[in-house]
Amino acid sequence: MASTVTPNGFALDDSGQRVVVDPICRIEGHLRIEVNVDENNTIRNAVSTGNMWRGLEVILKGRDPRDAWAFTERICGVCTGVHALISCRAVEDALDIDIPANANSIRNLMMLAQYTQDHLVHFYHLHALDWVDVVSALNADPRATSELQQSISSWPKSSPGYFRDVQGRIKRFVESGQLGPFANAYWGSPAYKLPAEANLMAVTHYLEALDFQKEIVKIHTIFGGRNPHPNWIVGGMPCSINVNETGAVGAVNMAWLNMVSDIINRSIEFVDKVYIPDLTAIASFYKDWTYGGGLSSKNVMAYGDFPAIPNNYTNDSFMLPGGAILDGDLSTVHDVDPRDPEQVQEFVTHSWYEYAGGDADRGLHPWDGVTEPRFELGPNAKGTKTNIEALDEGAKYSWLKAPRWRGHAMEVGPLARYLVAYARGNEEIKDQVDGLLSALDLPITALFSTLGRTAARGLECSWAAHRMRDVFDGMMANIKAGDVATANMEKWEPATWPADTKGVGFGEAPRGALGHWLHVQDAKIANYQAVVPSTWNASPRDAAGNIGAYEAALLGTPMADPSQPLEILRTIHSFDPCLACASHVISPDGQELATVKIR
């Protein structure tokens, strides 16, 4: 290849040294990144590959569609509730089932709680360590840390003694030799820019976020009946509500609802007084790290989610709107229809699958999707099938398919959602975004970056926490008006279903657009396909040669030291990758420790 320009406008050059990072650590599932760097160690070519994915039809074909949520909840350890929800929506769509208002509110609450928790956990426990140097925190002055904390937030845990205690705790942990969650990092790298005090503040909040996580999951336990795999049901939610203290044991009662209300208040406080000030403070030290934008300044997409009106899955109802932006033109937001066979399609030209019969390079809409493996290395690959040293991206090179919207590679996720909402003129989100940009004295184009992606996630976490309050209050008003229905069982029995029907469930997982498409025949699942957010973002090249969002985002990034690929981790982690449902791996001994090879 040497040097070329992709149809979606990215210059690629594979003539320089190849760096292989396998796997990318601190993510769910298995992702491998290969890049070529030029003589200045700037990335000029990028290749993203995920491991094998078998397709949901393998586990779901022939099963009862009412059970599909329970299976899809198990394909991944991170997005459990989201898959369950989208599966229920797909089946309800196929069977034409409307859910009651309370079920819609409870589902929104479950998902908003999931957003709040996921974004917090992602920021502090997975992503912050790409920006925050834990070892440097050990050298911080607790008094100066206290002053820093008090200058950015009214959060009460801010005394010098508090930071001294936490510092001692981290020191003992590090000295015990078990780095645990702090392993697999590049401490001391010159790419870390925070002063020691900011590092200590952020690590302290890492620990506080661990504590806070205990609280927020109670919302799932209360409404889902069990955790960590809450219960769902086609037609609504499987919990009953009883606010009069008489009647069914196990129903959601006032004491529990008050607990939910209290957790919502504390979530808002934690996000607004800890997460957002931390995000702003950390970003202020990395303002000149403007890399990682990739597709975000060109093509982004969201299906939209959080219906304010039950059973209305359109922008008339969505609190987070859907849409597609092409070529960075924020003045035009295109409508996205997951049912339209011409819109969402998956290509396998560069994926280890084949479409038999007809054009092997065609895109298939998920209702017609097939998952037929064909594993072969291209002529320019190095190594063997069981020990690949370097992939040949000119041929098939990933177990992920390449989803495209009207033929375009799209970025999905919080930044995509925020750009779509901003372009659609959503006032709340515009205020949030403009406020943060003005606090950091940055132009809107600063959003098109790794940091922009990370910032959008933080703002969305705050948005989600505040929306929990609105949704909860709306639900309580409805309950007090006498409506306690949580499920519609009119079409529970298969005798009431059409003999042949299709459905689609779509929405927004914390990490991006998620769709489930199913086909029901004679009360059994005939086909079931999911297109998950990380497949969009981690996708390989397509038939036309368009590169995917991860690949695009890495281009142009200078690396301080290719043997310490911190810059690659930063940008890939900013997408919140979750390859578990996009891929599967049986990892051989020791493989979970990231290896970096330079060829």
Place this chain on the structure above:
Amino acid sequence: MTDSAARADDWQTLVLGIGNLLWADEGFGVRCVEALHARFEFGDDVRVMDGGTQGIFLLPWVRQARRLLIFDAIDFALEPGSLRLIEGDDVPRYMGAKKVSMHQAGFQEVLSSAVLAGEFPDEIALVGVQPELLDDYGGSLTPAVRARVEPAVDRACRVLRGWGVRFVPRSEPLPDGRQTGPSALAIGDYEAGRPEIA
């Protein structure tokens, strides 16, 4: 575990099955808690939990546990179906040494994060089985491993009694809806409903 018990906050012992039931012998841990819960009745001081592959999201429960018993498929480099009991400080090491699956990287981190958070169980044990087959998406336990579920439950019972945890055999079968997971995923329905495709 009734709904109200599921929400009770004052339990101290956590019996946790981990792994992915969609991947053949990877489901061992989850099948063990399912079987344990079907056979015995525990008080409100015990949580019997199907932890799936939840990784870091299991941390809140591990931190609360004063006693933690884990079921999992572990690569001991033994014959398939071999059962091992690991106790105390060896548990985190075994969870990390030979991983058969990504979920164990996650769970090892849960244990070290619990140490970092200053809340680690006083007692910890792992009942592990050597898996035979993992790479069978939608498949169930292989016969060799399935035969070890009840022995694993017996081993766990001895550990729990040693910790002073009280439980009694169920006088009646577990009513529908009170299993550790949805009934569609219970081993009988799961196996019977497997698609007949290549």
